[in-house]
Amino acid sequence: MHTLFRKLHVSAFAASLLASSTGCVVNADDPEGSDMDEPVDEIASELDYAPPAGWRLDWSDEFNGSSLNTGNWTTLNSNWDPVTNNCNFGTGELEYPRAQNVSVSGGKLILSAQRTGDAPRDPNCAGYPARSFYSGRIHSKGKVERRYGKLIASIKVPSGFGMWPAFWTLGANVSSVGWPASGEIDILEWKSTEPTWMKSATHWHNGGDAHWGTGASGGYNLADSFHLYEVEWTANSMIFRLDGSIVANNAYSHNESEFQQNHYILLNLAVGGNWYGDPSPASIDLPSGVTKTMEVEWVRWYQPDGGSAPALTNPSFESGLTGWTTWSPNGTANAALSETYNGAQSGAYHLTHWTNGTPFEAWTYQAVSGLSSGTYRVRAWVRKGGAFNFARLQAKTCGSCAPTMTELGTYGNWTQVETGPINVTGGYLELGLHSNSPANGANFIHMDSVQIIKL
Structure with missing residues (x-):
């Protein structure tokens, strides 16, 4: 979910994302995935997650209670973002975020999207057309900021043309350095034209806008049921996972300063925009009187606990074939x-x-x-x-x-x-x-x- 004048550079790679005896391989030479509409296995709501050995829970929001925890989150109430100082989020989105479309109930965060005839528009965005939809958008800037670790959420995305749910991060210095010099990590982006695919990406500045993208088809429609979306972020690599299986064709190996600093979390349900080719409001699959929701059961951020997973002898063959x-x-x-x-x-x-x-x-x-x-x-x-x-x-x-x-x-x-x-x-x-x-x-x-x- 790119903050300023997004250019989507996503190379999609297929992977079998349901564990089986044949295992999971991420094939850089198989750019097409299955577009089966039906899940090969039912994935229930209320998903839980236990990290591998060596990780401890550092922060989480389980969305219990009846209201958003404002110690963790800020709700956006405009199509102008005061943190990044841009209108329509640089992507031509059609929604106007507001607090009324953010709620917590039943142990879930609910971001709602609705068509409107109110024609809302922020005065800071006078040069842009009025918005056609209300929606929900929250961020943790200045409240929850971390570097590295395992960031994961249980999310249900809504089906329908024009729905653009996202779970992502921005560098905490974005207000001072701008995008993409702040760095951006897109853990989940989804669109209806590729319903079985989880898309992930990173963005930074290297003499110009720089982008790396990946994705995979799970072979089942991700919409309308809960799934686990994850990034494992270290000082020199990132691995993205859907439902516990690797998505990326390989880890994104990095040493950019943008990814050596604290980031904050964003969750939002965008509508339309340039990822869909800038469709007209009339073409969006969201009739008047209908509400579509992006639901989040929990968000958790783990850090290494100082322990270790089972160790191998000479795992990188630096000592000949010792141990093998x-x-x-x-x-x-x-x-x-x-x-x-x-x-x-x-x-x-x-x-x-x-x-x-x-x-x-x-x-x-x-x-x-x-x-x-x-x-x-x-x-x-x-x-x-x-x-x-x-x-x-x-x-x-x-x-x-x-x-x-x-x-x-x-x-x-x-x-x-x-x-x-x-x-x-x-x-x-x-x-x-x-x-x-x-x-x-x-x-x-x-x-x-x-x-x-x-x-």
């Missing part, structure tokens, strides 16, 4: 395996499975013991090219157990992938890269920065 074992059913592993210098996702080294003209099969894995009972995922960064009979990131709870796996696609750039969830009850897990190549071309897989995550 390679098995081959036919003695071909030596034709497949190396620790490779330069071009790593992090550090100087990474693991490579590759062919030098000889067919091979290799399973490079690490065995972890002493895990507490629970559900885990394995996550890694990979690059891959050429033909393979199979190539998998996988995990299993014993040597002869069936693995939970993610089939790897072709990735020209480093791409983060993860397995589906795997339940550990005996404290033991084997995890790693399993590949089989017919050796009919320049075939390679690089793997780096392996993690085990407790859910």
Whole structure:
């Protein structure tokens, strides 16, 4: 939800966002997603969330009670934003926010949109047409501002052409430096023309407006039911998730100053605007007398608690293959395996499975013991090219157990992938890269920065 003269630069990438035994892979080379209208699984309201190990709740608003907590939020009451000093939010939106369209009841924040004939307009926006809709918009500027962490909300967005719900942040210095020099993190944006897609983006200034965008189709319509929308933001990366699964084709890796400072939260239900191609008010699917709502069950901001998730030995292969074992059913592993210098996702080294003209099969894995009972995922960064009979990131709870796996696609750039969830009850897990190549071309897989995550 870009604050000033938005240019939407979103590259949409498909991902399977419901966990399954085949796992979740974010494929940079599959730009199209399923547009199925029906959910493949019912996702109920009153969604709850428990963070992985290593996170503590730093702040939240559960929207209990009967009124908005003004210690957390400010309600906008105009189509002129005094924080950013612009009209219609720089995006040509058609709504006029007001307090009457912001309410709290039933344990939810409710932002309402309605068509109006009142023709409201702020005097600061005299050069702009009157607004055609009322709606709700709140922000936490000067009240709740944080840097880094895991920011997540349970939100239900409304269906219908012209509905533009958003959950996002702006740098706390936006009033003094302007947009996009303040930085912006769009966690959720949705539009009716791509109903199965969660869109996310970042915006900053680098000699000019700079943009990075991502998204994914969950294969089910996101409108009219609650879903979890999340960003995990560190000093050098961001990962966006829908319903707990990775959305981005890879983490947004950054070192911009805009993302090294406090940000504040915004929640709003926009109507029309340039994301829809600046439609006329008459074309908006919001008849007179009808109210559409964006509902938020809670917003939570977590920070690292100083603890650690289960650690792997030598996860980035900086110490050769210490901690890793390679098995081959036919003695071909030596034709497949190396620790490779330069071009790593992090550090100087990474693991490579590759062919030098000889067919091979290799399973490079690490065995972890002493895990507490629970559900885990394995996550890694990979690059891959050429033909393979199979190539998998996988995990299993014993040597002869069936693995939970993610089939790897072709990735020209480093791409983060993860397995589906795997339940550990005996404290033991084997995890790693399993590949089989017919050796009919320049075939390679690089793997780096392996993690085990407790859910």
